[in-house]
Amino acid sequence: MKTLGEKFKILRQKKGVNQKTMAESLGISIPAYSKLETGITDPNFSRINQIAEVHELTLRQFLDIGEEGGSEQEQLVAELKEKVRELESSVIRLQGKVIDLYDKEERRK
Incomplete structure (x- = not known):
């Protein structure tokens, strides 16, 4: 089972953007986004949902990534x-x- 951070990274790479671009689209700093991808910071539900929306996925689709x-x-x-x-x-x-x-x-x- 993939961690949330691994799923964030998979989606970002699939979209072909860097961490800076993702951080900007989420309205957070680059270090804050990097911590989400590496698992240093655990995202809350609203952040997970926001990331899924940025990638135009339902929460279910997001959770199924890498499974x-x-x-x-x-x-x-x-x-x-x-x-x-x-x-x-x-x-x-x-x-x-x-x-x-x-x-x-x-x-x-």
């Missing part, structure tokens, strides 16, 4: 699928912009 049963893997797959959908939407929007620019350039000729 047996594949729920973390299922969550990662779902997150990756959502990111792919977002990227596909972005690509489609950009393609539309390229077509619009091309049409405008053609009309100028």
